[in-house]
Amino acid sequence: MKNSVNLGFIGISGRGSGMLKELLSCDGVKVPAVCDKYEDRALNGKKIVEENAGYTPDVYLDYKELLKRDDLDGIVCCTTWITHARIAIDSMRAGKHVAIEVGGASDIEECWEMVRASEETGKFCMLLENCCYNRSEMALFNMVKQGLFGEIVHMQGGYQHDLRDEISLGRENRHGRLYNFQMRNGELYPTHQLGPISKVLGINRGNRYISLVSMASKARGLHEWIVNNKGEDYDLANYKFNEGDVVTTMIKCANGETVVLNHDCSLPRPYSRGYRIQGTKGIYMEDGETIYLEGISKENKEHWTHTWEEFYDDGYIDKYDHPLWKKYRQDGIHAGGHGGMDFLVLSAFVESVKVGSQPPIDVYDTATWMAITCLSEQSVAMGSLPVPVPDFTKGMWIDREPYRRGQFCLEEVCTDCFSKEELE
Numbered sequence: 001m002k003n004s005v006n007l008g009f010i011g012i013s014g015r016g017s018g019m020l021k022e023l024l025s026c027d028g029v030k031v032p033a034v035c036d037k038y039e040d041r042a043l044n045g046k047k048i049v050e051e052n053a054g055y056t057p058d059v060y061l062d063y064k065e066l067l068k069r070d071d072l073d074g075i076v077c078c079t080t081w082i083t084h085a086r087i088a089i090d091s092m093r094a095g096k097h098v099a100i101e102v103g104g105a106s107d108i109e110e111c112w113e114m115v116r117a118s119e120e121t122g123k124f125c126m127l128l129e130n131c132c133y134n135r136s137e138m139a140l141f142n143m144v145k146q147g148l149f150g151e152i153v154h155m156q157g158g159y160q161h162d163l164r165d166e167i168s169l170g171r172e173n174r175h176g177r178l179y180n181f182q183m184r185n186g187e188l189y190p191t192h193q194l195g196p197i198s199k200v201l202g203i204n205r206g207n208r209y210i211s212l213v214s215m216a217s218k219a220r221g222l223h224e225w226i227v228n229n230k231g232e233d234y235d236l237a238n239y240k241f242n243e244g245d246v247v248t249t250m251i252k253c254a255n256g257e258t259v260v261l262n263h264d265c266s267l268p269r270p271y272s273r274g275y276r277i278q279g280t281k282g283i284y285m286e287d288g289e290t291i292y293l294e295g296i297s298k299e300n301k302e303h304w305t306h307t308w309e310e311f312y313d314d315g316y317i318d319k320y321d322h323p324l325w326k327k328y329r330q331d332g333i334h335a336g337g338h339g340g341m342d343f344l345v346l347s348a349f350v351e352s353v354k355v356g357s358q359p360p361i362d363v364y365d366t367a368t369w370m371a372i373t374c375l376s377e378q379s380v381a382m383g384s385l386p387v388p389v390p391d392f393t394k395g396m397w398i399d400r401e402p403y404r405r406g407q408f409c410l411e412e413v414c415t416d417c418f419s420k421e422e423l424e
């Protein structure tokens with residue numbers, strides 16, 4: 001295992017700036033090359049490295065030039081949704097491991113190309129799905145693995161985030177989301193909850209998604225926000241956005257479970273990923289942070305009713321904290337992004353680059369989760385017809401090579417990989 005790694009960084013807008021700082025705080029990371037197609041953003045990347053790491057990286061406007069370097073072990077890519085897959089493919093073909101920010105695929109073929117590039121080069125591609133490393137998602141994963149929910153039957157989740165300003169002002173802010181909402185209609189951002197759901201369901205390892213259907217509501221939210229905030233004369237005031245305000249997708253698994261995903265970013269609402277886990281012994285629901293476990297939660301005997309408990313206030317989160325979070329909290333959470341999960345997902349990638357193999361979210365996971373976007377667009381376009389989900393493992397899901405165990409593992413909770421002191 002290497003002690004230090006050299007990583008190139010591509011895409012330095014809002015997200016990239018934050019992730020670059022987090023990356024520089026990971027143990028043994030050097031970033032000698034930064035890139036954005038906008039010069040001011042590329043130069044901002046240089047400044048971030050100088051201020052946070054004390055050296056000056058080389059600056060690129062063309063990522064293909066950056067990929068020609070032979071001193072890079074890996075690439076972190078925080079560009080727009082429609083560029084992730086091609087940059088990932090080019091990075092692997094240039095001999096570098098790659099991590100890409102989250103987003104959905106535009107086309108099923110680019111998912112297959114990522115898989116082929118990884119298989120042919122031996123380089124890995126990891127989707128930086130930070131929600132897999134969120135504290136409550138990890139504690140819930142721990143509880144699932146301990147059997148507290150029984151056999152899992154149904155799961156739900158979504159990206160429910162009022163982004164009307166960020167989307168509508170996409171041109172003024174040079175931001176990538178606007179054009180997607182103008183021209184596409186489907187589950188544009190599936191992975192924040194699909195990542196943790198897939199790991200609970202063992203997708204690509206003993207289970208797989210077989211088909212989906214998607215339905216989109218009418219699109220009204222962006223129009224109303226634009227008229228109210230930019231006025232009737234603004235050139236997008238009468239634009240007919242394609243993306244429905246609420247897109248609902250239902251996915252069926254080979255082992256019989258169902259998954260419901262919601263994409264909901266253009267109506268006023270507080271943020272929620274609406275996580276729900278439901279099994280033969282109980283249920284958890286993020287909205288309200290409530291949980292009910294048969295035989296464990298208090299019952300109201302008088303009225304024969306099941307009673308919700310609080311996931312946080314009734315102590316579940318502390319009792320079932322994942323060892324990684326116990327360790328992380330004990331270290332003192334030093335990196336701020338999204339409560340710590342950004343630091344953890346980057347640390348997982350860095351650890352895999354140091355070891356040189358098998359990240360906890362691999363190219364099969366990346367392709368499967370990203371593919372939901374273009375498949376859902378097809379289903380919506382065909383009046384919610386069912387669409388098959390490809391098996392990117394080409395049959396290996398029934399008998400895969402063993403996963404790499406470790407502190408960042410997302411297939412099981414590897415408590416034995418932590419020292420006694422780390423778990424205190």
Ligand SMILES: NC(=O)c1ccc[n+]([C@@H]2O[C@H](COP(=O)([O-])OP(=O)(O)OC[C@H]3O[C@@H](n4cnc5c(N)ncnc54)[C@H](O)[C@@H]3O)[C@@H](O)[C@H]2O)c1
Binds near residue numbers: 011035041061102174
């Ligand atoms: N995981 C999370 O919690 C989280 C949070 C926010 C954003 N994101 C994701 O991070 C990504 C970036 O988000 P953002 O808000 O910064 O988006 P953005 O559109 O503001 O920035 C994307 C950047 O990529 C650059 N870029 C695009 N194509 C390029 C190319 N070919 N070469 C070099 N640079 C290129 C653009 O110039 C821009 O600076 C998106 O996928 C977004 O969904 C994830």
